[in-house]
Amino acid sequence: MVAVWVLLLLAVFPLAAGLGDVQSDDATDQLPGGAESTLVHQIEDRVPGSEDDELIVVYHRDGGLADGDKQAVARQHAALAKEFKVDMPPVPSEDGTALMYAVGQPASGNDAGVAKFVERVRGVTADRPSGLQAEVTGPAAIGADVDAVFEGIDTTLMLVTVIVVAFLLIITYRSPFLWLVPLLTVGAAAYLSMALVRVVAGALDLTVSTQSSSIMIVMVFGAGTDYALLIVARYREQLRHHRDVHAAMRAALKSVGPAILASGSTVALGLGCLFVADMNDISGIGVFGALGILATLVTMLTLFPAVLTALGRKVFWPRVPALASTAPAGRDWWRWVFARPMRSAGASALALGLLGLGVLGLSTDLREADSFTNTPESVTGFATLDRAYPGEGGRPFTVATPTDQVTRVLAVARATDKVVSAETEREGNGWSLVDVVPAAQPDSDAEAAVIKRLRADLPPGALVGGEGAERVDVQEASAADTKLMIPLVLAVVLLVLFLLLRSLVASLLVGAVVVLSWLAALGLGSLLFEHVLGFGGVEPTLPVLGFVFLVAFGVDYAIFLVSRIAEDRKELGTTVATRRAVRATAPVIASAGLVLAATFAVLASLPFVPMVEMGVVVAVGVLLQTLLVAPALLAPMMVGLRRWIWWPSRAADDPQPAAVPDEPVLVGEKRS
CATH class of the missing domain: 3.30.70.1150 (ACT-like. Chain A, domain 2)
Structure with missing residues (x-):
């Protein structure tokens, strides 16, 4: 298997290295496909010298x-x-x-x-x-x-991500060798995903933006490291029961493999839903992100186990798991949660709900001038023009019109309130381009109002483009995408959950808690951006992208927990199985969440506000999901609703199990 992978990586290396050939950050690669501003760009290409x-x-x-x-x-x-x-x-x-x-x-x-x-x-x-x-x-x-x-963001992001992941793996494993295995394997997944993106982008004539490729790399490293942590944790358990490392790995994959496959498939399907988005950059992130997750799944379920098995037990040195040994007893940090499960779940839900109130003040009106963490000269120059030449002209629009109606277009434009001038710029191929200069400052509400008035008053066939019009189109398309994508992604995720868990109640519960964590992360991010970092709003695409990432990855962690509960519930009952699952998975899920949050937080180091906002919201959301939602909200809800949680499964009401020696029963609590 390792040899096959070496040959595969050698074969795909030229494709991965050629990703830059299909990479572009032109305006039309990000704008809505059918928007007026996009059509104006296409017309400008047909008018000589425009x-x-x-x-x-x-x-x-x-x-x-x-x-x-x-x-x-x-x-x-x-x-x-x-x-x-x-x-x-x-x-x-x-x-x-x-x-x-x-x-x-x-x-x-x-x-x-x-x-x-x-x-x-x-x-x-x-x-x-x-x-x-x-x-x-x-x-x-x-x-x-x-x-x-x-410029150079791909290399910088890759390097910083590798350093962050390596540091966290060293702390987690406390081994001089073990951390290298997941890191190198995830690196292989990144190269494979880059090659797949190169092939698919070329075949479907898709353009890869810097944003979409950067987010894909972050997702590959975050998700791949998560899967590695889960496999290693279960493999370490099985090494205490099996002398042969191959048998231990088979047992580990049999146990954790379906959960990883289901969670990865859920993420890929959730991202794939973005393909139908109107915004070109969101659509690209969906396609390329899904390819990255699929490449990660294949790599971590084939290459990673093969490398671990080939290296044997000594890869865990100095903490080598011995045959017939017992795992070190850790503290049951979450014991208090199950003393009064519904009260604990209610407190957790209330905390998340309070954080979610921050979305009430969310403004998806980030101006281009506010998109930099350090204000560049081009932005301060516009501010100087506005101060020195007040009311004498803002950022010009471009109106594309059939040449036979240019006179009418000029008359309407010049008669429009808050328009300083309108002049014909160029003609060719049956089209004329008219420069319309507004009095409003760039990215202002007044500028948007002029654009909307022009679009309403100009004759049919005339199209308003330019940077101000692009901003209006992005805001409108983002709002439409949010209304479409959120229910679509949620429906797909719930369907996958039901197919996996065979329980309508459990599926709805998991869906509800991850949506609540998304609202909490977005609300906390909104407060942070406005009152701490001083940003002038959030990128219009942030809510929908944050929803997809946090719901998909939140379901990831929920699947890891619930699938472990499902393994033991028929024998132990839901209550005991849940407590045991939390005790076994909470440290691993917390470590996985910390790694994923850290990789997304790398985006916050970039001097571009939309990337900072994306990194912060996803990182905060992942930490909430792994440190609060999974152990302190979802798990106690599973216990509190234990009589109905598996409905409509026939085993919804579990039989009374025998006592389990290593799982003490709380006073007054029955095993159920």
Whole structure:
């Protein structure tokens, strides 16, 4: 098996290394597929010269510009005009504190060309008199600053994730060798998933965004390490009962394999539901995330057991499990939960509900200007323009219209409230592009209102695009995706749970507690983002992506716990089986949750607010699920509802089991 995997990894290495060939962060790769702004991008590709990269250079000095400042601006304006398209002279502000002009070049067609253009213009404007400020902004500058955030992110994220996972595994296993086995095996799963994404993206003509590939890698490492922890825990148990390591591994996989297969399948199916999302980037995350989880499942159920078995018992050194030995007795940390199970469950549910109240103040209105943890020059430049030239123009829109109705479009646009100007930019192939400049500040409610008025008033066939329109389309599509995805994913997860547990009550209970934990994580995240980190809202796609991740992975941990209960309940009864399952699985589930939370928390180290928010919400949600929901809410609910929990199974009301020596009965409690 190991040899087969070595050959497989050698074969897929070129595919994994070529993932960058299908990776792109163009606007159309993230926008809703049928949105007006997406259609405008497609029309612009058909109009010659319409895709110019444009920058705005703004100079300013508090107290007013000096003669030397104006001379320096004139020199730089002339220097840039020799290299680029500069059609306008420097325009002074009314208060005399600023000068601005536009710089353009033919579209480079790639991120590297835009970055080089922005770097060159910023290099020219860097040589200026002391005290004179210069900022390069505009659509191309914002795009370059976003690209700079993601530059090298795959390598950085992979390295940081590996370090975090390695550190946690060393602490968990306290072995100089054992931690390497899951880490290297999960690395193999990551390479396999990257190769699968390369093949599927090429076959289906899908574009891989940096966000989707980054989240996929995090999920592979988190889920793979979780599965490794569960297999190792059960394998260690079986080594105390079997002399032969092969027999021990077979017994371990027979016990834990179905739960891992079911949980991984649930995650993959939940992510796969995202494929029908209107948002292109959410759809991509669903497809590629599902591929990553499937690759992880195959790897951890074949390669990982093979490597562990080949290395024998000594891989556990210095804590080698001896034959016929007993596991070290640990403290029963959750004993208090089962003294009064329904009271404990009620307290846990109340705590989660209170945290969930934070969603009442959730604002899915994160502006592009607030998307960076460190404000870049392109964002401060727009703020300078708004201060120095109030009401004289915001970020322009692009209206694409059939050429035969351009006169009517110009008239409607110029008559629209809060529109400063509307001019025909270019024509070709039966289409005309009109630049419409609003008075509103970028990403403001006033800008969105102008876009909606234009879309309502313009004649049929005219389409409003541009960055402001893209923001409106993303918000509307995200809201629609949330309404569609949440019930769809929940229905799929509940169906898988019912097929696995054969119990309607248990399936609904598991679904309810993971949804409650999602609300609690989102509510706590909202409070954290607004009152601690000072973010200006959350990314519109965060609620639906957070729901999918937390429900899918939350069901993961619930399956590990409930499947262990189901193993013993016919012999021991639900109460004793649940207590034993919590005692056996809680440390492993907690370790697995800590690893998964830590891997998602790596996203919070990136200087991009949407990634930080995703990392924080998922990490908080996973910790809540593993440290509170599974042992202190789900488990006591299983005990409290023990007479109905397995309905409609025939064994819903368990027979009275014989006493179990190592499981003391609480005073006044019957075994049931």
